[in-house]
Each structure stands twice: as C-alpha cells, then as structure tokens.
Amino acid sequence: MYHFNMFMSGQSRLGRVLVTLLVLVSLMSGMTVSYAAYKAPETSAITIMPIDRAKFLIGQKFDFAIEVKTDSPAKAIEVTINGLAAETYFSKQAITKLDKMSTYRINEVAFPQAGKAVVAVTVTTAQGIEKRTVSYEITADKINKPAKNVILFIGDGMSLQARQIARILSKGITEGKYNDLLEMDKMSNLALITTSGNDSLVTDSANSASAYATGHKSTVNAMGVYADSTKDPFDDPKVENIIELAKRTRGMATGIVSTANITDATPAAMLAHTRKRSEQNFIAAEMLNPLHRPDVILGGGSRHFLPKSVPGSKRTDDRNLIEEFKGQGYAVATSKTELNKIGTPDKMLGLFQLDNMDVYVDREVTKNPAVLGNFTDQPTLMDMTKTAIATLSKNKNGFFLMVEGASIDKQLHTMDWQRAAYDTIEMDKAIGIAKEFAKKNADTLIVVVADHAHGASITGTYHELDGKTGREAVRIYADAGWPTFADADGDGFPDDPNPSVTLAVQFANHPDYYENYHFQEVPTAPAIMANGKAVANPKRAEQGGVLKEGNIPTSDPSEVHAADDVPLTAEGPGADYFKGIMDNTEVFYGIVRALGLDGRKSQK
Amino acid sequence: MTNLARRVSIITLIIVLAGLSLPLVEQDGTVPYEESSLFFSTAQAAPAWLPWFGEQATALDFSELYSGASPLGLELSPKLKNLEGKKVRISGFMAPPLKPTLSFFVLTKVPMSICPFCSTDADWPNDIVLVKLLQPVTALPFDRPITVTGQLEVGYQVDDETGFVSLVRIVADTIEEAN
Numbered sequence: 144m145y146h147f148n149m150f151m152s153g154q155s156r157l158g159r160v161l162v163t164l165l166v167l168v169s170l171m172s173g174m175t176v177s178y179a180a181y182k183a184p185e186t187s188a189i190t191i192m193p194i195d196r197a198k199f200l201i202g203q204k205f206d207f208a209i210e211v212k213t214d215s216p217a218k219a220i221e222v223t224i225n226g227l228a229a230e231t232y233f234s235k236q237a238i239t240k241l242d243k244m245s246t247y248r249i250n251e252v253a254f255p256q257a258g259k260a261v262v263a264v265t266v267t268t269a270q271g272i273e274k275r276t277v278s279y280e281i282t283a284d285k286i287n288k289p290a291k292n293v294i295l296f297i298g299d300g301m302s303l304q305a306r307q308i309a310r311i312l313s314k315g316i317t318e319g320k321y322n323d324l325l326e327m328d329k330m331s332n333l334a335l336i337t338t339s340g341n342d343s344l345v346t347d348s349a350n351s352a353s354a355y356a357t358g359h360k361s362t363v364n365a366m367g368v369y370a371d372s373t374k375d376p377f378d379d380p381k382v383e384n385i386i387e388l389a390k391r392t393r394g395m396a397t398g399i400v401s402t403a404n405i406t407d408a409t410p411a412a413m414l415a416h417t418r419k420r421s422e423q424n425f426i427a428a429e430m431l432n433p434l435h436r437p438d439v440i441l442g443g444g445s446r447h448f449l450p451k452s453v454p455g456s457k458r459t460d461d462r463n464l465i466e467e468f469k470g471q472g473y474a475v476a477t478s479k480t481e482l483n484k485i486g487t488p489d490k491m492l493g494l495f496q497l498d499n500m501d502v503y504v505d506r507e508v509t510k511n512p513a514v515l516g517n518f519t520d521q522p523t524l525m526d527m528t529k530t531a532i533a534t535l536s537k538n539k540n541g542f543f544l545m546v547e548g549a550s551i552d553k554q555l556h557t558m559d560w561q562r563a564a565y566d567t568i569e570m571d572k573a574i575g576i577a578k579e580f581a582k583k584n585a586d587t588l589i590v591v592v593a594d595h596a597h598g599a600s601i602t603g604t605y606h607e608l609d610g611k612t613g614r615e616a617v618r619i620y621a622d623a624g625w626p627t628f629a630d631a632d633g634d635g636f637p638d639d640p641n642p643s644v645t646l647a648v649q650f651a652n653h654p655d656y657y658e659n660y661h662f663q664e665v666p667t668a669p670a671i672m673a674n675g676k677a678v679a680n681p682k683r684a685e686q687g688g689v690l691k692e693g694n695i696p697t698s699d700p701s702e703v704h705a706a707d708d709v710p711l712t713a714e715g716p717g718a719d720y721f722k723g724i725m726d727n728t729e730v731f732y733g734i735v736r737a738l739g740l741d742g743r744k745s746q747k
Numbered sequence: 748m749t750n751l752a753r754r755v756s757i758i759t760l761i762i763v764l765a766g767l768s769l770p771l772v773e774q775d776g777t778v779p780y781e782e783s784s785l786f787f788s789t790a791q792a793a794p795a796w797l798p799w800f801g802e803q804a805t806a807l808d809f810s811e812l813y814s815g816a817s818p819l820g821l822e823l824s825p826k827l828k829n830l831e832g833k834k835v836r837i838s839g840f841m842a843p844p845l846k847p848t849l850s851f852f853v854l855t856k857v858p859m860s861i862c863p864f865c866s867t868d869a870d871w872p873n874d875i876v877l878v879k880l881l882q883p884v885t886a887l888p889f890d891r892p893i894t895v896t897g898q899l900e901v902g903y904q905v906d907d908e909t910g911f912v913s914l915v916r917i918v919a920d921t922i923e924e925a926n
Contacts, residue, residue, distance in 0.1 A: 445818035446873075451903050454813075454914050455821035455873055459905055465819075477818040494818045497873055517816040671858035672842075673890045680858055681890060 188212050188273050189264050192369035192380045194341050195277035198358055198728060200735050202253045202742025203388065205359075206380035207233070209247040210372055213268045217245040221265040229262070244372070248380070253742055257283040282732060289739030290716040291541035291586035294532070294577045295355065295730075296327070297409050298570055299348055300552030300563075302596035303710050308560060308646065309567035311601075312628050312637045325568075326575040327591040330712040334721040336730065337708050338595045342370070345706045348552065349420040351594035351727060352412035356384040358731035366408065367416035376419035383742070385734060386414045386435045389543045393738070394746040396538035397437045400527045402500045402566070403549030404444025405430075409594060413437070413545050423447045424458050431467055438489065439534050439544070440468075441527040443496035445477070455497050468492045479522040487534045495521045502550045503565040504640060505666070514665060524548060524566075528573040532580050541586075541738070546573055555597040556701040558669045560648040561640045561662045563599075568636055581715055588715035588737045592730060596707035598651030605647040605660040613689045616660070617647045652695050653702050655679040657688025670700035804836040804896045809856040809874050812915055821873060823901060827915065831901045835917065837876060838894045838925040851879045851906070854917075858890055877904075877913035878922075892925035 190210040199205070207229070211217055220239060222229040230237050233252040240246045245266070254260060260279040265272060298305070306325065314323040340350040341360035350361035353368075359382045362370035368379035389395040399410040406423035414435035415426045427447040430436060448464035449456035469475055474488035482493055500506070500521050505514040507523065522530075528546050535542035548570030554563035574591055581587040603623030607616050618624065627644040628637040641662035654677040656669035663686065670677040670693070677700035679690055695703055711730065713721045717737025720729075807830065815822035842853040853859075854876040878895050900916040 449820055451905075451912070453820040454823055454903075455816065456903070457912055459910065459912065497816065497818060497821070668858070671840075671890055678890060682858065 189275040201283040204383040208380040211245040219267045254281040285739035290588040290737040296591040301593035330714040332718040332721045335708040349408035352409040354727040355730045357382045366412035381416040392744040394540045396535040396542040398439030398544040401442040401547035405442030441493040443500040445494035446497045478520040592711040593709035596705040598705040602647040606644040654693040657683040659688035804834040877916040
C-alpha cells in the first residue's frame, strides 16, 4: 500500500529515485530492443573488390582490385591486410596505375587462413588523404562426413507462387488439403533466400547464379567477377567458382544441364567469368577451357558452337566447338534418340536446339508443328538429368551437377503462367530422379532453389461458365472454389492446360498488354516494341483480351523480375545448413561445406 | 522522240500522278502514324507496268526459308537458293532497331518483344530476314505487318558496326503495308 501511494503521489524523492532505477534496469536487461542504425547508400571514392563483408572459402582464388577516383591524380595507394602490406600478405606484386582514376590490382590470390581479414586502403593526393576500410570473412567450415555429390537445381524465376501454381496443377487439392506435395516440397530443410546483387535491389539471372556458384555478389549481367569500371567485359576481377573448385581441389566430375541455351546466364555462371552475359560465343568457347570444362553439357543453343560457315550459326569465327569437344573425347548427341543411345561415356555434349529448347507444353503436350518446326525430337529435362547423373556418378571423387529449369522464367516474362507451370513440374520430375539416385547414394546433397522471383500471384479462379468474362469472371474468396485441372494418366502433368475453371493468376508488374485469362495455343509475347516504346501486342487482343495499362517503364516489353525472397529446399548431408533467412551467397557456402572443399588443396 | 523515250516519259507521268493521289487514299482500319514514315509508297497492288522495268518479284514466305533444321544447322531451301540475287517479296514485322538510326532492320515472322534480361541481344529467332535500306531508319511501324520487295542475298554476313550476324537479306526497293 505504501508503494502504491508513493507512485500515485509521485512526490516522494525516494519514489523518483526508484522510478529512475527501474527505467535504467529495464533498459539494461533488454526489456527494450535497440536496432543498429544505418545510413542511406553512399558511394566512396575508393572501390574495393571483393566488396565489404565479402566471404571466402579458405584458399578460394580471386583477383584483388581497387579503383580510386580523385579530383587530382593520386600520388600513392597504400593497402594493408590485417596490418600487413597487401603485397607482403599475398607474397605477390601489385600492378598500380596512379591517375585521377587509379587502379591497384593483385591477380590470383587466396586467403590461407580462416577468420577475419581487414583491408585498409589509404590514397594520397595533392589535396590530402582518402581512406577506406573493409572487412572479409574466410571460412573453412565443413561437415564431419562430407557429401560425395551435390546436385543443384535452379528453377529460374521460380518464386514461392510459381512453386505453388505447379503444386496445384500437378497434384490437385481436395477440401483445402493438397492431394500430394511436389518432390521439391518433400525435402528436409527449408530456407528463404534473399536475391539482390551488389549493384541493385533487383537481380538478373547472371549475378544471382554467380552468387550460388562463387559465394560472392556480382552485378546485373555479370558472372564470376566483380564489375570494374572499364568497358572491357573480360578484364573484371574474377572469383573462383564451384566447377573450378570441384575440379581443382577434389578432381570431381562436373555437369551443367539446362533447357535454355547452355550458354545462357544460369548454366554459364557455374563456370565462366565475364561482365557481360550476352557474350555467349565466348562462354561457349570457355566450356573447353580445362580449368572449368564440365564433363557433361546438355541443353540448347548449338548456334554458339557452330562455325560461322554453317547456316544458323551465331559465331563470328570459324571454330567448330562441337568438333573440338569431340576431339577432347566427348560423345555428342543432338536429339532425344541420340541421347537415349549415348550410354554412359565419361564426357558428353548434347545440344538439342539451335536456340533455347522448346517448353514442355509445346514439346510434349500440344506438339504444335508451327512452334516446333523441325525440332520434334528434343529430350525432356528428366531425360537429360537421368543421363547426366548416370555419367557423372562414375567418377569415384564424386560430382557436382547443376540442372536448370530455364523456361519457368522465360514464360513468366511473357506472362504465360501455364507454360511456366508445366516447366516447373518438368523440373520437379527431374528432382524426383535425383532423389531416387540419392536414396541409393545417401552421400548426395540435393539443393532446389530459384535465382529470383516474378510478381505472379494467385487471386482465385477464373471461369466463364455463367457468361461473365474478364475481371467479373475472376472468382475471389468463397466464389473461387477450386480449379478443374485433372491428371487422369498420372504423369504428373495436368491433362489440359486450359480447363473450364482455371487459376486466376495476376501479375504485380507488367507492360501494356491484353489479358484474357486463357491458355494461349501458341506462345505470344504480351507486348512488342514500337518506336522505342512497349505497346500491347495486338496478337493477344485477337483472343478476346482486355487492355491492361502497364505499370513499369515503357522501355521494357515484358513482365520483370521481382525482388522477393525465394524458397530453397534441401536434403542430404549438409542440408542442415539451410534454414531461416539466408543471403544468396550462402547457398555456395552450404554446398562447399557439405562437400568439405578446401581451396588450399590441389589435385595436381 | 524515240519509242523508248516516249515510253519512259509516260511511265514517269503515271508515277507522278500516282504520287499526287497519295494523300487522298486513306487505308481502312489502320491508325495513321504521326512520325515521319519510312514508307516509299502506300499499299497497293503491284503496278501493271512493273514487268517493263524488269523481273517480277517472287513471293517468299518465312516458312519457305529453310527446308531443314537441326542442332547442326539450318538447311537453306532450294527455293531460297534459286532466288538468290533475284527480286523477292516477303511480309512480316519490323523488329525494333538495334540502334536509333541504322541502314538496316530485322524482319520477323511475328512481332518481336526483346527482353533484355530473360534473353540477350543475341537472342533472335532463326527465321529472320535482314532488310537493307538506302536511307537510315528513323521511325518505323512495328506492330503492323509490312511487305518488303527487293533483291535477295543469301549467306553469312556480319554487320561491321553492330556485329549482327545475318543469313538471309533483302536489299529493299519498296516497303509497303501488307494487305
């Protein structure tokens, strides 16, 4: 009672002291939460590559580079690592150029010890001194009994919603419970992955795949490098990637499989180093470089492998890379029939389209000759995955295989969610094949992840059974009920991509386009470029569409990537690493930890 | 006046008269473009006097360019090979130019959407025709089909300025809106 009165009156000196004490104690005991303050992004005159807070695998090779912009020419650049001159630390001479744009570079170095490294740069000019400090983390983390093999599945653009659309179409849902889950859903570990590169909130497929392949952030359109300020797309400071590490340190077999051009961003980032993903002729030739030559290469895009004399080639030289691969002992397949007969040679190159392979719906469901042309004998992603695993698993040192479901992204860009969903299911069935292998080979880690998201979301269902059309026929809440997809033959794919009640899938961003909510018999772009501006493609209006005004700049005629975090699922040795919310570079560290890779080791 | 000179002057007169009538002829169902047009003439049936100047253009379709395709390359169709160096006519869509002003553009079977991140600047379909122009491109209608008439060139060629690789080209005489 005494206390009560004291607080009520608030007059007693003792009371005031007690209250002050209480507040202090509560602050100190964590009853209140404080957050780290942060500043809006700012650019420094000193650019250090790798960037601040970069993480390295112990012994992982990289080029160390610094660029300094100053008003008057720099007189000196001094660089220390953990207090030691960088040249001494790395036992290597730096190449320094002093000017208003100064550079300092030491190529092919590595951190020999786990722990922290603090890089301090001091630049002297006539005006004074510029300083910058960054810190790095070097890891040697590995699991006790390392995995022999890692299979990394990348569903390009496969957001959480894309996975869910595929689950609804593939498995169906009854009274609110899914009849079954996808193969990629039924895995032991789940994490959410952030996707931004070091230059921008929104990533593209090159620098996101590069984060998985190297453990380092990169820049839109770049892979295996930190982007410097020069125009040359081949001079940027490199970081060693997973295929190089797997080959160099453990003599593992490596493979890349994709339904896109095999030189497209995602498969290319597993091995190549360039600022510019469109250098696909260069990337194709890099696949022959022994440093990162994959043993299994399966996908589309032969036009970057054929000499310019062959009609259909996109090369600008006379190199016939297919013949060069044959010279290196590669078995070559150019159709599903040939792939089925290839057996399990040690090395194989399979190119099944001049361009991107066709999508599952066109390849296997409609088989529309107007879409396929002469390419009527393309393998599925399941066929390619099965052959790749059979071949790579012959290596006693284990293997690293990356399999990409490439057109999930390409079809979401063109706002064709049905084609994207069938390709997601196709990749899921390929994951099923990998899981079968892992059942018999328990020392295999499987990781399934997207590289970025798209803004597609399920609003409900859509049907015109009561005569309503357009937005009035979008069924929401209780009116939505269930779509009428069915899979009578149990092949995992719905029999009809255009049932009477379909999903109402809507996009958070889009150019001007015509929406009719129906499946398109022939793939048709939502918008086309007219006089430098994206306009709605009139070909979609023919199908009874309603014009939707775009909400992104008219410079882009397609739906664009979303910055949303993406789901990752994993199973097998080392899968425990993947949990909670993780930076995309951590996918690499989860893989090298599982494989027990040590960059200090070398096979030769 | 010789016979030939008289014939030439009559043809010239007809061309001038045809040109005078242009503003009066409005196309049905098309939206007039406000930008300066590249069109050398509006759509109309091939003039009856055309054969007097030389050969008649042979109609070519996008589906007729190649007789075969595999990952090991495209097979040029016998029709395409026979028409090399001859006058042809083909209808399609103008793709967005690679640069604001270029003396060529790419003709495609369907309207093109170039997506800078899902596909690269090298990602063109196989069945494209490069159209060479006498004057640089300024403003183009991309969303309406056009018919290009001109001399057919076949074979690998790289544009020095852009590095663009082409296989089938037409040196354009006329570009018209397709019917």
